[in-house]
Amino acid sequence: MSHPTLEQFLKDVAHHQLTVNLDQDVFRDITIANPNTMEMHYNITTRPGYLMITGDMGDFIFQRTNDMFGFFRPQSGYYINPGYWGEKVEAGVISEFDIDTANSSVQGYLTNFLEDLDLSDPEDREKSKQALEAVTSFISGTQGSGEFDFWNEINSWDADEAGGMDLTDFFEAPTTKATFHYIWCCYAIVHAIKLYDAHKSNEVPA
Incomplete structure (x- = not known):
């Protein structure tokens, strides 16, 4: 199976929406899903040093820095670095x-x-x-x-x-080579962070 392209991924999540379940500093739990179906839904949880992504397209645990959103957040676009990120995987099948x-x-x-x-x-x-x-x-x-x-x-x-x-x-x-699901989840992490950042920028200060 060939790797998913960014275009294919964005088509998969075109109708997905962000739900913030927990947001306390680097302790986060968010869900990205289509409100009308659970197909290709995923959940991301962070705690100091860890990021976990679970859902239809695979489960992976990454370990690196205190704020893992900062680690994965791209400077621009949907840049992913599967090789380097794979070195930080603690659980999950990244290659086949x-x-x-x-x-x-x-x-x-x-x-x-x-x-x-x-x-x-x-x-x-x-x-x-x-x-x-x-x-x-x-x-x-x-x-x-x-x-x-x-x-x-x-x-x-x-x-x-x-x-x-x-x-x-x-x-x-x-x-x-990297698995289809691993590459998809790399895009999914970046996409989730973009949705989360947009959500935070639209929050009204208390």
Whole structure:
């Protein structure tokens, strides 16, 4: 599943409204939902150092600064930083195996292997041919595969048949991408803060 775009997200929440359940300094509890349905509704709760988002599109807990709204509040627009924010996730699934990412990493190993060869040398030319054939066959055979089958093929990789191209340290290579729900919730957090800030700016002082 591809990642949601900002345009898609805004369409999902076009009729959502903000309800402030609690607002005491950095202790907050807000709900963003369509009044006519609970579809794609979500709730955000903050306390010192933590922000929790729960709802139809997933549940995540982030930990970073005292006021987490300040941490997530964009300087402009709907800027999100899923990679950096993911480092602050205490609970919730933010990534999943992706065959295209995994096979791209295999292709990257091939590129690095070929760069170390001297293609003016007949022996190295043969190694490059074997490596290219092995990777082409590997990618063709794993396209559309799931995580288990992919790693089974990695573990069966024969460097001798691939011109000496080794994948023993491939476990360090990228094989995942951010989940659809995680990206959606990143947009949802920013959207909620924008609604909250607009609500606060319209409050009449006591």
